[in-house]
Amino acid sequence: MVGLGPGTPEWITPAAQAALDAASDLIGYGPYLDRVPERSGRTKHASDNRVEVERAAHALKLAAEGRKVVVVSGGDPGVFAMAAAVFEALEAGPAEWLVIPITVEPGITAMLAAAARAGAPLGGDFCALSLSDNLKPWEVVTARLTAALAADFVICLYNPISKARPWQLGAALDLAAEHRAAETPVLFARAVGRPDEILRVLTLAEAIATAGTADMATLVMIGASSTRLIAREGAAPYVYTPRSVTKSPCATSQGRT
Amino acid sequence: MVGLGPGTPEWITPAAQAALDAASDLIGYGPYLDRVPERSGRTKHASDNRVEVERAAHALKLAAEGRKVVVVSGGDPGVFAMAAAVFEALEAGPAEWLVIPITVEPGITAMLAAAARAGAPLGGDFCALSLSDNLKPWEVVTARLTAALAADFVICLYNPISKARPWQLGAALDLAAEHRAAETPVLFARAVGRPDEILRVLTLAEAIATAGTADMATLVMIGASSTRLIAREGAAPYVYTPRSVTKSPCATSQGRT
Numbered sequence: 043m044v045g046l047g048p049g050t051p052e053w054i055t056p057a058a059q060a061a062l063d064a065a066s067d068l069i070g071y072g073p074y075l076d077r078v079p080e081r082s083g084r085t086k087h088a089s090d091n092r093v094e095v096e097r098a099a100h101a102l103k104l105a106a107e108g109r110k111v112v113v114v115s116g117g118d119p120g121v122f123a124m125a126a127a128v129f130e131a132l133e134a135g136p137a138e139w140l141v142i143p144i145t146v147e148p149g150i151t152a153m154l155a156a157a158a159r160a161g162a163p164l165g166g167d168f169c170a171l172s173l174s175d176n177l178k179p180w181e182v183v184t185a186r187l188t189a190a191l192a193a194d195f196v197i198c199l200y201n202p203i204s205k206a207r208p209w210q211l212g213a214a215l216d217l218a219a220e221h222r223a224a225e226t227p228v229l230f231a232r233a234v235g236r237p238d239e240i241l242r243v244l245t246l247a248e249a250i251a252t253a254g255t256a257d258m259a260t261l262v263m264i265g266a267s268s269t270r271l272i273a274r275e276g277a278a279p280y281v282y283t284p285r286s287v288t289k290s291p292c293a294t295s296q297g298r299t
Numbered sequence: 300m301v302g303l304g305p306g307t308p309e310w311i312t313p314a315a316q317a318a319l320d321a322a323s324d325l326i327g328y329g330p331y332l333d334r335v336p337e338r339s340g341r342t343k344h345a346s347d348n349r350v351e352v353e354r355a356a357h358a359l360k361l362a363a364e365g366r367k368v369v370v371v372s373g374g375d376p377g378v379f380a381m382a383a384a385v386f387e388a389l390e391a392g393p394a395e396w397l398v399i400p401i402t403v404e405p406g407i408t409a410m411l412a413a414a415a416r417a418g419a420p421l422g423g424d425f426c427a428l429s430l431s432d433n434l435k436p437w438e439v440v441t442a443r444l445t446a447a448l449a450a451d452f453v454i455c456l457y458n459p460i461s462k463a464r465p466w467q468l469g470a471a472l473d474l475a476a477e478h479r480a481a482e483t484p485v486l487f488a489r490a491v492g493r494p495d496e497i498l499r500v501l502t503l504a505e506a507i508a509t510a511g512t513a514d515m516a517t518l519v520m521i522g523a524s525s526t527r528l529i530a531r532e533g534a535a536p537y538v539y540t541p542r543s544v545t546k547s548p549c550a551t552s553q554g555r556t
Contacts, residue, residue, distance in 0.1 A: 047312070050314070051313070052312060052313045052314035052317070053312045053313075053314055053405065054312070054313070055304070055309060055310050055311070055312055055407065056308070056309045056310075056311070056313075057307070057309035057310055060309070094542075118411050118415075119415070119419075120411065120414045120415055120419045120420075120421045120422065121411070121421055122542075125415075125418070125419035125422065125539070126419040126422025126423075126539055126540060126541060126542045127542065128419070129418055129419050129422070129529060129537055129539035130539070130541055130542070132529060132537070133527070133529050140529070140531055140532075141532075144537075146414075146415035146416070146418070146419065147415065148310065148407045148411040148412050148414070148415040149407075149411075150312065150405045150406075150407070151411065154375050154377065154378070154405040154406075154408065155405050157377040157403075157405070158375075158376070158377055158382075158403035158404060158405040159403070161382070161386055161403070162376075162377045162382035162383040162385070162386050162403070163377075164377045164378055164427075165377065165382065165383025165386070166383075166429075167426065167427065167428045167429060167443055168426065168427055169424065169425065169426035169427070169447070169452060170421075170424065170425055170426070171424045172424060177542050177543040177544065178543060178544035178545075179544070179545075182544050185450055186424055186450040186451070186452065188450075189446040189447065189449060189450035189452075190426070190446065190447075190450070190452075192446060193442055193443040193445075193446035193447070194443070195426060195443065195446075195447075270390070272386060272389060272390050272397070274397055274398075275397075275398075280386055280389070280401075282382070282383055282386035282387070282390075283383060284383060284387055285351075285379075285383045285384065285387070285434045286434045286435060287434065287435035287436070287439050288435075288436075
């Protein structure tokens with residue numbers, strides 16, 4: 043399993059590149075496979091975004107036949123991507139699959155790329171949460187989000203919005219406003235590392251007003267109570283979270299004013 | 300600012316390598332600088348691990364003089380590393396530093412490397428928490444840990460233990476046992492990607508009994524209630540967290556038996 047990072051080839055590790063170069067078969071979501079050049083002797087098996095476990099089982103079946111298979115994810119394969127689906131398929135599959143040598147090659151996940159572009163917003167403790175309620179009840183999402191807000195983590199939201207899930211991001215930001223000040227920095231980091239990259243540094247209030255402008259390619263990051271801006275002339279402000287915490291997280295709830 | 304990843308050069312991104320190649324001055328903690336080859340025309344400024352803001356100010360001062368300075372971190376510069384310290388120094392420093400062009404190059408942070416080696420333990424929602432109480436009160440650490448445990452996040456503990464902080468990891472694991480079953484998988488992932496790498500897959504009970512065997516180079520990962528093992532013959536089990544969540548996090552507290 044290989045992670046391509048968020049977009050630019052400049053963020054693909056040499057280890058991931060070597061695995062791609064050695065592969066006979068590449069399996070993954072079409073747009074990720076499109077980022078790997080065509081090459082003779084290497085077959086691409088593109089699939090839809092919604093069939094992770096079938097795709098994983100297909101990869102294991104080919105590998106059991108002796109093919110050199112790479113399952114391709116964007117970002118890091120272990121973070122809201124294909125790695126967990128492969129192990130689910132492995133556990134549910136025939137015993138002979140257990141002898142397949144499986145290697146996971148880490149990649150730059152979207153929150154690290156977004157943070158790097160903005161400054162250092164992950165300078166303190168943080169969490170990563172998928173807003174999708176396809177695989178977990180919405181009550182689990184809100185329970186985790188509430189816990190992370192109350193404990194003053196920086197919060198990275200993956201899968202913030204899609205055509206089938208249009209209201210979840212707005213609901214999550216409304217919940218954030220019950221715990222964080224309206225001026226709290228929020229990032230909408232879209233397609234970081236790709237030609238259509240857009241990094242927007244907003245306040246929480248602005249993020250609530252424009253939640254519908256995020257899309258599936260957007261990583262949303264909600265600052266902690268201590269997350270700060272450094273203004274610059276002619277460029278977006280830097281966003282960073284100081285390393286030090288002086289007050290208890292329980293004392294940081296400020297609410298929307 | 301550049302992240303070297305956890306150890307092996309195979310995990311240094313091409314973008315990070317290009318920044319190192321273009322540098323006139325490298326600034327960082329000695330053991331990280333040791334991982335970058337000596338080269339004529341490139342000066343290394345090694346420093347102790349405890350003087351981040353002084354080191355950051357030194358980097359900004361050299362950059363303001365027109366030097367091509369790279370601040371070197373292990374892992375990712377934005378995750379419990381140098382990036383936040385540089386922005387702290389920038390904010391506190393003279394106004395002319397604000398025009399220095401600053402770029403952060405992301406890297407493979409330790410939890411991604413540890414997860415990749417183990418399987419897919421970060422398959423669900425997760426958080427990253429520094430156990431060091433040098434920069435925040437211990438009550439903040441325990442409040443955040445308790446929140447993450449109650450909400451059933453997978454928990455990655457950075458800076459778990461040092462000679463000056465010998466008891467914090469044991470206390471954190473004891474706290475985990477109030478929320479997670481004794482059989483919950485826990486990883487002690489030491490020096491992943493380096494020749495002295497050791498990956499240990501433990502139960503929470505075993506982790507508590509052997510907390511003193513972790514060290515500063517260890518990333519500790521506490522599974523969620525759903526984190527599972529897949530046994531293999533002749534190798535450590537795979538560890539993964541299924542993508543689906545079926546029960547409320549509030550119902551997962553099982554306690555130590």
